[in-house]
Amino acid sequence: MLIRAQALVAGWTGPATAALDFVLESGQILGLTGANGVGKSTVLAALAGRARIFSGVLEKRPGLRLALQTQDVPPVVGLPLCGRELLALTGATQDGLPPWLVGRLDERFDRLSGGQRHYLTLWAILRAPADLVLLDEPTNNLDAAGVAHLAGALRDLARRGPGLVVVSHDHEFVEAVCDQVITLREAVDVV
Amino acid sequence: MWSDLFLLPFLTGLCLALVLPVLGCFLRLRDEWLAALAYAHVAAAGALLALIGGLPPAFGGMASAALAGAGKRIFARRLAGGAAFAVLLLAGWAVAVLLAANQPLAEQLGHSLFDGQLYFSGAAQFALVLPSSVFAGVALWLLAKQLLLARVYPDYFKARGLRDWPVVIGFDLVAALTLALATMSLGVMGGFALVFVPAWITFRRARNWRNGVLLAGAIGVVGYIAAFALALGLDQPFGPILALLLIALGLIIA
Numbered sequence: 001m002l003i004r005a006q007a008l009v010a011g012w013t014g015p016a017t018a019a020l021d022f023v024l025e026s027g028q029i030l031g032l033t034g035a036n037g038v039g040k041s042t043v044l045a046a047l048a049g050r051a052r053i054f055s056g057v058l059e060k061r062p063g064l065r066l067a068l069q070t071q072d073v074p075p076v077v078g079l080p081l082c083g084r085e086l087l088a089l090t091g092a093t094q095d096g097l098p099p100w101l102v103g104r105l106d107e108r109f110d111r112l113s114g115g116q117r118h119y120l121t122l123w124a125i126l127r128a129p130a131d132l133v134l135l136d137e138p139t140n141n142l143d144a145a146g147v148a149h150l151a152g153a154l155r156d157l158a159r160r161g162p163g164l165v166v167v168s169h170d171h172e173f174v175e176a177v178c179d180q181v182i183t184l185r186e187a188v189d190v191v
Numbered sequence: 192m193w194s195d196l197f198l199l200p201f202l203t204g205l206c207l208a209l210v211l212p213v214l215g216c217f218l219r220l221r222d223e224w225l226a227a228l229a230y231a232h233v234a235a236a237g238a239l240l241a242l243i244g245g246l247p248p249a250f251g252g253m254a255s256a257a258l259a260g261a262g263k264r265i266f267a268r269r270l271a272g273g274a275a276f277a278v279l280l281l282a283g284w285a286v287a288v289l290l291a292a293n294q295p296l297a298e299q300l301g302h303s304l305f306d307g308q309l310y311f312s313g314a315a316q317f318a319l320v321l322p323s324s325v326f327a328g329v330a331l332w333l334l335a336k337q338l339l340l341a342r343v344y345p346d347y348f349k350a351r352g353l354r355d356w357p358v359v360i361g362f363d364l365v366a367a368l369t370l371a372l373a374t375m376s377l378g379v380m381g382g383f384a385l386v387f388v389p390a391w392i393t394f395r396r397a398r399n400w401r402n403g404v405l406l407a408g409a410i411g412v413v414g415y416i417a418a419f420a421l422a423l424g425l426d427q428p429f430g431p432i433l434a435l436l437l438i439a440l441g442l443i444i445a
Contacts, residue, residue: 048350068350074343079220080397081343089340090347108398125347134350 002026002064002132002163003047007056010039010046015054017042018185026131029154029164031178033171038184040167041071044134047165067130071137074121077110083120090128096156097123098149115141122150126157133157133164139173151177201419203312204429206324207373208385208415212407213331214369215390217362220342222273226366227386229276231379232283233259234371235304239290239297248300249319253371259283260367261360307378307430309419320372327369334362339400381430385411388437395445414440 007019017039024030032040045051046058048068067090076086083105087094094105101120104112112120118141126133139147147170154177158164168174174181218224234252241251263275291301303311312320337358341348348355373382389410397403418433425432 048346050346050349066350066352068346070346072346076343078394079343080394080400080403081339082399085339085400086343089336089343106399125344128347 001059002061004059005047005056006058008043008046008053008058009055010042010051010053012042012051019056020182020184022180022182024132024163024165026161026163027158028180029158029166029178031174031181032165032167032184033169033174033181034184035186036169038186040169040184041136043184044068044136044165044167047132048134061131065129065131067125067128067133069122069125069133069135069138071140073117076117079110081109082106083109083112086120087124087127090124092124092127096127096153098146100145115143115146118142119146119150123153126153131162133162134167135164136167137169138166139168139170147173197310197423199314199317200309200312203317203320203376204309204415204419205412206317206320207369207377207382208411209408210324210327210331210369211373211382211385212389212393212411213404214327214366215386216393216404216407217331217335217338218366218386219390219394220338221362223276223366224387224390225273225276225280227370227383228379229279229283230256230259230367230370231374231382232280232287233367234283234374235301235379236283236286236290237371238304238375239287239294239301242297242300243290243294249316249372249375252304252375253368256367256371257364260363263363264356264360303378304374305379306428307376307381309376309378309381309429312376316376320376323368323372327365330361330365334358334365338362377433378430381433384430384434384437385415388441389414392441392445410437410440410444 002024004023005020007021009015009019010017020043022030032043034040042051046053048066083101086109098119101116104116109117109120122138126135138150142150151173154164154166166174166178215224215227218226234256237255238248238252240255242248259279263279287301290297292298337353341355341358370382373385377385389407392410393403393407397406414433414437418429418436421436422429422432
């Protein structure tokens with residue numbers, strides 16, 4: 001078991017999510033989906049230890065190594081940093097990178113297109129050495145080819161052992177990629 | 192120029208010309224380039240206070256800058272967005288000017304600190320600057336990955352359970368001590384020029400971080416050597432010549 005949530009209610013200044021139950025094992029992908037504002041990102045932040053847990057229980061395997069990707073864009077504009085250096089920062093491997101990025105790793109990161117930047121920042125987290133990878137809306141800013149490659153990369157990563165939690169508003173993507181899917185409801189409806 | 196009279200001042204400045212631009216890259220990475228001016232002014236005030244108190248000015252300058260570097264974290268929440276550096280700059284400047292205005296000894300040293308006194312650097316100053324520059328270079332090399340990671344991926348940094356305060360305090364201390372030493376040798380603005388301009392050019396032109404750090408160091412050394420020779424040849428103060436040369440270099444390259 002990597003993590004187990006029992007009647008977990010998370011939030012920042014007050015309870016903001018419905019109670020949540022799940023167990024995630026190594027090699028599994030859990031999808032969290034639902035309408036805007038139901039607290040998908042807040043749950044992810046609670047799993048990462050950033051948001052508060054107001055009730056319920058969250059158990060984590062001791063020594064769990066986390067990798068967290070948020071929706072915040074890294075402040076790289078104007079920074080002389082190339083893609084290869086970005087991957088080296090998190091210890092991410094280049095193996096499996098899509099062909100449209102492999103040849104651009106030595107270019108300045110802030111001179112890549114928005115989609116290329118997003119995929120590379122995502123890849124630096126996705127392929128960092130970790131036992132549990134937490135991704136918040138990973139399909140944002142990706143075109144169809146990017147989404148298709150990401151789906152394959154997530155399945156490939158899960159086969160190697162880590163567990164993944166994917167927050168996304170894209171039901172189709174979540175259903176296609178994840179082993180279990182939880183659709184979050186408004187906190188007031190459930191609690 | 193290579194006589195004993197100028198060799199030690201030249202070597203003292205050369206050490207700083209190598210390390211200050213690299214420090215400038217990390218200050219710019221953290222959006223803290225104003226720190227260069229803040230620590231320099233605090234160091235100047237500390238040096239003057241030490242002089243009046245009968246202590247070595249270099250000790251006073253380094254101690255006050257180190258205290259400011261370590262202490263600014265206490266007020267970080269109240270003085271966010273670079274306000275801490277603005278407050279330190281104003282306080283350092285005000286104390287230094289008041290001391291210089293009221294103490295004849297301090298007035299002379301005050302002028303030297305703000306204008307630079309590189310040509311008066313002797314063996315004692317060089318013996319302080321050389322190991323400090325090596326220490327600063329090694330410390331920055333060791334802290335580089337953590338500083339970059341904390342800046343680019345702050346959430347990942349925290350999720351891994353990495354604590355940023357040892358990295359931040361370590362960096363603040365290195366920055367404060369290096370800038371205090373630079374103020375004692377190159378003056379407030381001479382040191383600031385070497386921190387600000389090479390990093391500014393580098394961030395615009397470098398292809399990657401590694402090249403950027405090397406480029407910044409190279410710009411600092413070339414600018415410094417040219418300014419040293421020019422200032423001696425034209426019998427002009429070193430600080431303004433260095434600043435003008437670096438600005439010209441910056442406008443051409445950037």
